[in-house]
Amino acid sequence: MIEIIATGPQNTVQDLGRPGHRHVGVASAGAMDNLALRTGNLMLNNAADAAALEVQTFPLTVRFAADGVIALTGADGRATLDGRELLPWWALPVKAGQQLEIRYPRQGARVYLCVAGGIDVPQVMGSRSTALRGGFGGLDGRPLQAGDNLAVGVAAALSIGPGGYGVQPPGVAMAEAFPLPADGSLPLRAIAAGEADWFGNDLPRFWAQSWKISPQSNRTGYRLSGEPIQPEHRSEMRSYGLVPGVVQVPPGGEPIVQLSDANTAGGYPKVAGVIEADLWRLGQAAIGSRIRFVEVTPREAIAAEVAVEGYLAGVRRLVERRL
Template sequence: MIEIVATGPLNTVQDLGRPGYRNIGVTASGAMDPLALRIGNVLLGNAPGAAGIEVQTFPFQVRFSEGGAFAITGADCRATLDGVPLPPWWTAGAAPGQMLELFPPLKDARAYLCLAGGVAVAPVMGSRSTSLRGGFGGLQGRVLATGDHVATDRAADGFLPKGGFGVVPPAVALKDAFPVAEGGALLIRALPAGEHDLFGADAQRFWSQLWKISARSDRTGYRLSGDPIHPTEVMEMRSHGVVPGVIQVPPAGEPIVQMSDANTAGGYPKIAGVIEADLWRLGQARIGSLLRFVPATHAEARAAEQALAAYIADVHKTARLVRQALAGMA
């Protein structure tokens, strides 16, 4: 059990989301950086889909009313436990009464606080993710507030070395599988979507230019600013299902990338769709930062997915073995 001592306005309980209900208009929601949430859970011996807290406004401060293990992953938020700094991507134990503080990260956008056992809220339609738009899931369908108490489910037994331990963050460990930013811009791979070719010469400008993530961006979607692009003809679109990562172009010509809280249906022309394996990186992109889209293939997307899966499996196996070995030596 933890108590929220201080929080910004948009921090919520999230798990890996609520897919499977788009056919009744329900957004999947879920962590914007699902990789960070997974690794946090793996470090704690939780199920990979256990719910954690997505922190995107800082400072964020919690008190452990009961002791327990926790993990901090995602953006390096310079966390401290009773004032003692913790490395990023780290798990440690907290004694009853200890205070954990997360400060504004200098890069990346979202930090994840996972708790041993996972956040205990009742699943709604198979998920503990907060759907702010629908007003359900998470903690009463709303953002976390000062004074909230967040309970946890029963934790797995596991040896935790003194001082805790961590992992090499994926941005470092996977730098070969994920294109490194050039001149500070994030490279995001995407596949051309249904109306791509109708943009004519503007399609090339979509891929070649740097887009800036505008201030009107949130968990629902990122609005990009740049040199507008337009289809060569006005088309009458019928509403159809969409998934996070779809890049739609409204009449004004500046694209919108749908994110975790994406609408389930859309009707704007869509120029491309981000490969799923790059969504976690987009989920960490900050307002005001630059990105460029890189055309990709299904084969390249699969290679990126395999790199992610191998990293997760390696963390899982190694963390277990290291715990066993250290427990044996303790």
């Protein structure tokens, strides 16, 4: 059992989401940085879809009611255990009564607290993820509150010493495949979408400029601030299905990138789609930071996905030596 001592708003239970229900209007939800969640679960020998805590408002303080093992992935939340500083991307044992605090990150936006056995809340439509707009999943379909108690599932076998062990953060391990910002803007690879050619002379500016993530952003989508782009002609569009990564352009001309709680349908013109392998980086982009879209081919998108799977395979080999 994990007791929530203190929390900010919008911290939730998330797993890899509930795909397969968009046709009935149910968004997938799930972790904004699913690579951090997948890595944390691998480090603990959990099932791939085990649920964890997604922490995006700080501080979060929890108390452990029983001995267990945890992993901290995602942003570096300057975590402490009974006042002792912990490293990010690290798995370690915890004792009953110990208190963990996760503070505002040095960089990045979201920290994942994974526990051996996973957070044990009821599955709804095949997932434990919290659907905030729908008010279901997770813990009663809502953000965590002080005084909440979360059950933990049965942990699988794992040999881990008192000091624990860590893995290289993906941004370090895959530096060649995922370039760091060169001008203060996070490069996000994207493929031109169905209505890209509607934007005519404005399209090069979409790709060239640096966009700022607006405060009017959330798990549904990031609104971007910059010099607006407008289609050369306006046409009535039928609604179409949406998935995370789709970049829409509403009448105001400032794009919206759909994210984990993406709407299931929409009718704004689509200018691009962020490749799936880069969505974890977008999930770690903080409000107020800047991004830049980089046009790539499907072949380049596949190469990025291969790099991600190679990273996870390396973590898996490391864990297998501890079984």
